[in-house]
Amino acid sequence: MSNEFLNIKNLHIHYVTEEGTVKAVNGVNMEINKGETLGLVGETGAGKTTTALGILRLVPNPPGKIIDGEIFLEGQSILELPEDEMRMIRGNKVSMIFQDPMTALNPVMTVGEQISEVIEIHEKLSNKEAFEKAKKMLELVGIPGARAVDYPHQFSGGMKQRVVIAIALACNPGLLIADEPTTALDVTIQAQVLELMNNLKNEFNTAMLLITHDLGVVAEVCDKVAIMYAGEIVEYSKIEDLFENPSHPYTRGLFGSIPNLDEEVDRLKPIKGLMPDPTNLPSGCKFHPRCPHATEYCKENHPEDTEIAPEHKVKCHIYTGQVKPKGEI
Amino acid sequence: MEPILQVKDLKKYFNTPKGLLHAVDGVTFNIDKGETLGVVGESGCGKSTLGRVILHLLESTDGQIIYEGEDITKINKDKFRELRNEMQIIFQDPFSSLNPRMTVSEIIREPIIIHKTIKDKKEIEKKVSSLMDTVGLAERLANTYPHELDGGRRQRIGIARALALNPSFIVCDEPVSALDVSIQAQVLNLMQDLQKELNLTYMFITHDLSVVKHISNDILVMYLGQLVEKSDAKDLFKNPLHPYTKALLSAIPVPSLKHKRERVLLKGELTSPINPKPGCRFAQRCVYAKENCHHDNPVIEEVLPGHFVSCHYVREINNLK
Numbered sequence: 001m002s003n004e005f006l007n008i009k010n011l012h013i014h015y016v017t018e019e020g021t022v023k024a025v026n027g028v029n030m031e032i033n034k035g036e037t038l039g040l041v042g043e044t045g046a047g048k049t050t051t052a053l054g055i056l057r058l059v060p061n062p063p064g065k066i067i068d069g070e071i072f073l074e075g076q077s078i079l080e081l082p083e084d085e086m087r088m089i090r091g092n093k094v095s096m097i098f099q100d101p102m103t104a105l106n107p108v109m110t111v112g113e114q115i116s117e118v119i120e121i122h123e124k125l126s127n128k129e130a131f132e133k134a135k136k137m138l139e140l141v142g143i144p145g146a147r148a149v150d151y152p153h154q155f156s157g158g159m160k161q162r163v164v165i166a167i168a169l170a171c172n173p174g175l176l177i178a179d180e181p182t183t184a185l186d187v188t189i190q191a192q193v194l195e196l197m198n199n200l201k202n203e204f205n206t207a208m209l210l211i212t213h214d215l216g217v218v219a220e221v222c223d224k225v226a227i228m229y230a231g232e233i234v235e236y237s238k239i240e241d242l243f244e245n246p247s248h249p250y251t252r253g254l255f256g257s258i259p260n261l262d263e264e265v266d267r268l269k270p271i272k273g274l275m276p277d278p279t280n281l282p283s284g285c286k287f288h289p290r291c292p293h294a295t296e297y298c299k300e301n302h303p304e305d306t307e308i309a310p311e312h313k314v315k316c317h318i319y320t321g322q323v324k325p326k327g328e329i
Numbered sequence: 330m331e332p333i334l335q336v337k338d339l340k341k342y343f344n345t346p347k348g349l350l351h352a353v354d355g356v357t358f359n360i361d362k363g364e365t366l367g368v369v370g371e372s373g374c375g376k377s378t379l380g381r382v383i384l385h386l387l388e389s390t391d392g393q394i395i396y397e398g399e400d401i402t403k404i405n406k407d408k409f410r411e412l413r414n415e416m417q418i419i420f421q422d423p424f425s426s427l428n429p430r431m432t433v434s435e436i437i438r439e440p441i442i443i444h445k446t447i448k449d450k451k452e453i454e455k456k457v458s459s460l461m462d463t464v465g466l467a468e469r470l471a472n473t474y475p476h477e478l479d480g481g482r483r484q485r486i487g488i489a490r491a492l493a494l495n496p497s498f499i500v501c502d503e504p505v506s507a508l509d510v511s512i513q514a515q516v517l518n519l520m521q522d523l524q525k526e527l528n529l530t531y532m533f534i535t536h537d538l539s540v541v542k543h544i545s546n547d548i549l550v551m552y553l554g555q556l557v558e559k560s561d562a563k564d565l566f567k568n569p570l571h572p573y574t575k576a577l578l579s580a581i582p583v584p585s586l587k588h589k590r591e592r593v594l595l596k597g598e599l600t601s602p603i604n605p606k607p608g609c610r611f612a613q614r615c616v617y618a619k620e621n622c623h624h625d626n627p628v629i630e631e632v633l634p635g636h637f638v639s640c641h642y643v644r645e646i647n648n649l650k
Contacts, residue, residue, distance in 0.1 A: 043509040044480075156598050157372075186371035186536065188595045191580035195594060213510060216582030243586045257514035258584055259543030261566065267521070268543070270514030274479055 004075075005174050005207040006032040006055065011069035013047075013054050016062065020279035024050040024064075026231035032175065032224075035205040039218040039239075041254075042228035045275050048211045051228075052177045055209070056094060057086050074174065092122040095168040099180040101160035105152040111138070111163045112148025118170045137166040141196060158189035165197065172204055179211045194220055215258065219243060224311075227251050230276055230286040236305075237312035247314045249291045252329060285317065293318060293325045332359035333498055333530050334383070339392035341375075341382045348604040352378040354554035355392070357629070360547075362497075365524065365531040367545030367562065369538060369577075373602070375554040376534045380500040383532070384416055385409055396498070414444060417491040421503035423483035427475040433486055434471040437461065440493040460489040465519060481512035488519070498530045505540060517544060538581050542566050550574050553602045553610040556629060560636040570638045570647050573611045609641065617646050 013025040025047045032038045040048050053059045054066055057078065071078050073093060078086065095118075098104040106114055115134035119125055125133065135145035141162040143155075152160055161181065168176055181197065182190040198221055201208055210222060218225055218239070225242045227235040227250065235248040246252050256269035273290040276282055285303050288294040298317055306319040317323040341353040352375045360366045368376045381387045383394055385404065394402050401412065420426035427436055437457050447453050458468060464485040475483055484504060491499055504520070505513040521544065523529060535541050541548060541562070548565050550558040550573065558571040569575045576593040597614045609615070612622040622641055629639040632649060644650065 043511060158598055187538065187580040188371065188576060189598060190582070191592065191594060194582070214582060215584035219584050219586055220582045240586060243584070254510060255584065257510045259517075259539040261539050261542060261581065261583060262585070264563075265543070267518055268514035270518060271511040274481065274512070275509075 003033045004031055005034050005073065006030070006209070007070075007072040008051075008055070009070045009072075011051065011054055011071065012067040013050050013059055013064060014067050015064045017279075022063075022278045023281055024231055024278060025054065026281075028069075028228075028231075028233055030226055030233065030236070032207045032209060034174065034207050035201070036224065037201065037208040037210055037222045039222035039225045040209060040211045040228060041213060041215065041218060041225060043213060043275060045278060046228040047231040047278075048228055049179055052096065052179055052209060052211055055175075055177065056090055056096060058090075088122070091118050091168075091173075092171045093173055094175045094177065095171070095173040096177040097161075097164050097168045097179065097181045100184050101157060101164050102184070104164050105160060107152055110149050110151055111155070111166075114163070115148070115167050115170050118167055122171045134166075134170070137170050138163070140169070140200070141166045142192075158185055158193060161185060161189075161193055162196065165193070165200070169200060169204070169206075173206060175207045175209065176201070177209045177211070180213070181210070182217065183212070183214070190217075197221065215254065227254070230278065230281055232286060232315060234287065234315045235313070237309075241309060241312045245309075245312075247308060247312070247319065247329070248287075248316050249293055249318075249329060250287050253290075285315070293323060293329065295323050297322050331362060333362045333397060334360045334532075335393075335395040336383065337393040337395070339379070339382060339394065340390045341378055341387060342390045345603060350603045351554045351605055352602065353382060354602075354605075356549075356551070356554075356556050358549055358556070358559060360498075360530055360532060362530055363524070363528050364546040365533050365544055367541035367548040368532060368534045368551060369536065369541050369548060370551035371536060371577075373553075374551040375602070376551050377502055379551070380418065380502050380532060380534050384418055384500055385412065386418070410444065413440075413496075414446065414494045415496050416498045416500070417494065417496040418500045418502060419484075419487050419491045419504045422507055423475075423480055423487055424507070426487060427483060429475055432472050432474055433461070433466065433478075434458075436475070436486055437489045437493055440490060444494055446494060456493070460492055463492065463523070464489045479512075480508050481516060484508060484516055485519070488516075488523070492523070492527070495527075497528070498532070500532045500534065502534045503536070504533075506535065506537060513540070520544070538578065550577070553600065553605065555610060556637075556639060557611065558636075558638050559629075564633075564636060568633075568636075570632055570636065570643050571611075571640050572615050572617055572646060576614075609639075617642055 008028055008030045011025055011028045015022040015024055028051055042048050055071055112131055112134045115137050116130035119130040119133050135148045138148055139145050143159060143162055182193050222239050224238055226233045229250050235251050246255055253271035271290050282289055284300050285298045288298040303315045303317050305313040305315055307313050308319050318325050337357050339353055339356045343350040343352055356379060370376045382389045434457050437460055438453060441447050441453055447456055466485050505516050533544055545562045548562050549556055552573050558574045569578050576595045579593045595614050600613060607626055608623045609627050612618040627639045627641050629637050632638045632643050
């Protein structure tokens with residue numbers, strides 16, 4: 001039996017609005033095996049969160065719509081499932097940690113109730129048993145079980161995020177989607193939460209999709225990385241390949257934009273220009289208006305994946321031999 | 330070099346229903362002209378309050394602020410206005426710090442009109458367009474509204490507005506935290522260019538340690554309203570001495586696989602700065618804490634040349650004489 005948990009093929013998600021169609025996700029492919037973590041990296045508006053919501057079929061409709069593509073969970077296609085079956089998958093087989101722990105929790109329910117709510121829906125347990133399990137989940141994430149009767153406002157940001165993680169893990173999901181789980185937290189708390197997620201993932205052999213804009217976080221927890229730009233995955237590789245040999249000009253640009261702690265640089269090398277307007281994406285390669293190597297060819301032709309090393313795919317004409325890079329990539 | 334700003338034992342307490350909140354508690358430092366002082370710490374450590382107290386956006390409770398040799402701790406309204414020509418601030422959130430009903434040029438023009446630094450209308454327009462040019466905003470954006478622009482451009486408006494009165498000292502309160510990395514790098518480069526060109530002095534408040542290292546000459550590390558360590562930026566990252574700084578630096582996720590560092594994982598979280606008990610405020614989370622740390626206040630001292638630390642056991646921990 002294959003080890004594959006999630007497989008996305010050629011996913012397209014659009015938001016249809018009066019001002020135009022927002023092409024949020026354009027032909028995304030990805031696979032995640034059991035126990036493996038894939039980092040999905042990109043800037044605001046790259047389509048990371050929409051991809052994640054697509055996996056849960058939670059893209060707000062209208063205006064959002066999955067136009068094309070297939071999503072398989074353990075070999076089962078989920079896009080055709082009726083809504084009530086899908087509901088049994090959410091929170092059970094696949095669960096999600098949202099970015100902002102302050103707004104992800106219900107302020108008028110105790111954290112214990114919020115955790116046991118998930119358990120009661122998916123497992124045949126009584127109220128009491130579910131609450132006991134909720135307490136155990138709290139302890140698992142490092143909060144004393146006795147605090148299950150407290151309300152979210154009585155917890156700090158880091159502890160709220162732990163509660164959110166406890167809810168997400170309550171039914172032992174096969175896939176955990178974490179959308180910027182530590183962005184709202186301070187670095188020392190971020191380190192604690194990342195460590196916790198890493199430990200739990202190893203303990204339960206959970207597959208994880210980690211959405212982030214922080215390449216530092218990726219280096220800490222991921223096995224594979226997908227770099228997303230304007231709704232497409234422009235580079236996809238094992239983590240070692242990405243950090244040793246970042247190949248897409250956009251990926252290079254991202255690395256050049258981060259102040260490095262170990263090296264001295266006088267000036268950062270930012271990517272010129274801005275993210276494209278998603279209602280009016282550029283033709284050809286979507287990165288060409290910002291790319292230092294772009295030629296006429298890039299304007300007209302959309303690049304496909306080129307495998308430059310085993311499991312290292314890049315969408316760029318430089319690697320198909322159609323475009324000569326200007327100087328170093 | 331002459332320090333442009335001297336801060337001595339500055340305190341800011343807030344009255345809250347639960348007691349006295351010690352937001353800034355006895356902070357002392359200098360900034361030299363044309364330099365950048367980075368202020369780092371986690372949320373709630375008082376770094377933003379410190380910046381605001383210096384600018385008189387909040388009144389200090391105790392201590393002294395000396396700007397260009399002049400004591401400005403207590404000032405009247407006229408002096409306050411005068412100071413605005415000298416000291417300015419760039420805010421964190423370019424989404425809420427700009428008036429949504431004013432156009433870009435109106436926002437940049439406003440300080441000039443209020444302070445009447447330029448009277449002639451044509452001259453004002455000239456100044457506004459030269460400011461827009463300085464910060465890299467295209468002329469055609471002059472009549473657009475902030476909501477039409479992206480975060481990076483909005484932050485450029487905030488910078489242009491801060492520069493409108495030709496200040497020499499600018500408090501930058503998390504100016505790039507709300508921006509994407511590629512845009513963040515553009516804005517950081519702009520700020521560095523402006524500093525060189527206009528000989529500006531920055532107090533750069535941020536929680537992002539890689540940014541602060543990149544831009545600062547000196548760095549202050551704050552913890553619960555107090556200064557725990559102060560040193561040259563390179564030195565601080567190479568050789569952090571305070572246990573909190575060590576933990577803070579080791580917690581930064583590094584975008585590289587080669588430099589895996591030893592991580593000091595902190596237990597617990599920030600304690601409350603309301604009615605703090607005597608003793609080192611970091612003691613509860615500190616792995617080196619001994620009995621006396623919980624009731625004796627540590628004093629900040631120069632442990633190595635130019636490197637100040639506030640810790641009872643800094644020498645033992647770091648094997649210094």
